Amino acid sequence: MLFVGSRRNGRWGIPKGHGEDGEASSAAALREDSEEAGVAGIVDKTVFDTFSYRKDASPHQYHVAVHLLQVSRIAEKFPEKHVRKTRWFPVEAALREAAQPGLRMLLSRVENLHL
Template structure:
């Protein structure tokens, strides 16, 4: 027989939880004036997306976005405090529902060393290619919005 705590954990596991995440839409301008987007490869399946992850207790989403961009891709830059947009997704392997608040992050440089350097692929994509390569439909929609603003 399950006690109350075990039953609650089992229910959360079966039905999933809503998980708040923050993401950084990292961009830069090329010498020719084109816009490029930095993607990171998923550790699970290699699909391209933005640096993102859980918002820690007491952390604001812009700080979490900047932290994840550095941890996953070595990004140093200027993050916009305003949420640019959001998207939601579920992982193929679990019941949780993730809600990502996305911030624009103008990249000034990439650090030589960062926590996930040995386990993450990174790649700069021209905006049009990024729209095609983005793994999540909600992220593709945000990239379409980027096309219509002046960065």
Template sequence: MAAGEHLSKRTDRIADFRQYRHAVQSGAMCYSVRQSGVIETLSLSSRDTGRWIIPKGNIDEDERPYKAAKREAFEEAGVVGKIKKLPIGCYSYVKSPSKPVYLVAVFLLRVTDEEDEFREKGQRIRQWLPPSEAAALVADPN
């Protein structure tokens, strides 16, 4: 079984994580291949601290994790496209000591269009960068 398949099976069993005080979320690593052939990735500012992040959020009940990632990408950044069904990786973070540990499964989304109107427009800044620059921006100092 490939690593992505194993992670996908685990993220589909959300109740398993919640019983151990984990919250499972889905995130989208959004990328675009420009006409010149250059690949760029999308970085977003968070609403509370202004740090650079990828679109991510909670998985609705009975929602597949990859579909949640696609939904979050549209709601937070106004991007649509083709998403891979298996995660490319995951990471965890803690918002505060009183909250659970968040486990985020990350899915690759090839952006085909950017909408002008979306739920969180005006609350975030979106920018397209080469992957190495985007990685440096989203790196968590903790």
């Protein structure tokens, strides 16, 4: 499981962001993976799962649609390389390190897939 560190506090999570006008969530996921973590590959067009979270003390609730990505390339240079840390975790460790409770619940589903 590839995690990226939050730019605000360094806590571990998955690449996420906002879709652009008319952009499918799978295309947004592929773009965010490339920008935040430098990875590319084959993205599953079907939403694997969703979760919600709040940023620190923000009153806003953010909703995330998660797509699985089969990584085929890892770039040496990518847009957020110098503002984010990246790290591969075994799924069991990712369950402990994930910043959001909803993400931890989602990862327990991934663990059961035995990918």
